[in-house]
Amino acid sequence: MRALVLNCTLKASPERSNTEQLAGIVADGLQREKVEVEWLRLVDLAISPGVTSDEGSGDEWPSVHEKLLRSEILVVATPTWLGRPSSVAQRMLERMDAMISETDDGRPVAYNRVAGVVVTGNEDGAHHVISEIGGALGDIGYTIPGQAWTYWNRGPGPGPSYSETAEGHDWSARTGLAMAANLAAVARALEAHPIPKNG
Template sequence: MKALVLNCTLKPSPAPSNTEALAYEMIKEMERMGVRTKMIRVADHHIITGIKSDLGEGDEWPAILDELLSSEILIIATPTWMGTMSSMALKVLERINGLYPKRDSQNRPVTFNRVAGFVVTGAEDGARHVVTEIAGALMDVGFTIAPQSYTYWNNGPGPGDKYLESDYRKDWSVQTAKAAANNVVAVARALRQTPIPGSA
């Protein structure tokens, strides 16, 4: 079983990423359960804006899409900016929307029997709103949303330290990441045993 984590920070490598740091807590737990994982920092790639799976020369989304379609689990990790997901996360969702009409050999959407989870960080709140938006978008194109499949961290109201700079409530975020990892893996394994059937 394989999990793909898309880190939608706005910062390209090698800049430190708070979102990546929290996502690694979920990754470690999935790997403990025998899941192979891969993290891609989306900002390191040239992703053309649009809603198709391949937008031609220079578009690096098709390679990322190949990784997604070879994975049973997708984790979207994003910071909160101005109370919502990063523009990079929105771009990823728009490109995933290009899968909507694609079907597998059993006439199922290619996103069926894939499970999604979420990681959100930010100096201020908005995390649950972000999870709701991303979960709704992925569910709409065919992903299965596991129960309580997210973790988040924020530093309370007003400007403050970032995740990598603070110990504030990190214990809760780490434990929640582990629980979320267990939930997405459990649902992915259940779907492997009993997949959603195709239509006639």
């Protein structure tokens, strides 16, 4: 079983990503569940704006799309900016919109795949970001298990980022490991009992 972690940080490699650090706990949990994990930092790729799976010359989204189709589990990891997902996450969702009309054996290609969300930020808004991304992924066809998310934030007002303090890390880690276990369990359930074709 394979998982793909899409890190939607605004920081290009090799700059340290707080979001990647928290998502790493989820990835570790998935590996404990015998899931193979692959990472992509989307800001490092030339992803064209659009709502198709291939926007032509220079667009690197098609390789991401192929990895999505090879993965039973998707983890979207994003920072919070102004109480919302990053612009990279928004572009990701816009490109994934094409998957709604793509089919595999008569079903949308995202059916029988599961997804979860990781959020970091030194401001409030994590639950809003989780609901925005989780809702969009559900529209696309992913199954979102119960408690398929974890987050860390500093709370109201300015403050340190995830990597600059240990505050709240224990809770975020426990929640991240539970997220990983739930994603793996539901992915295996769908593998054994897939959603049937519609009509």
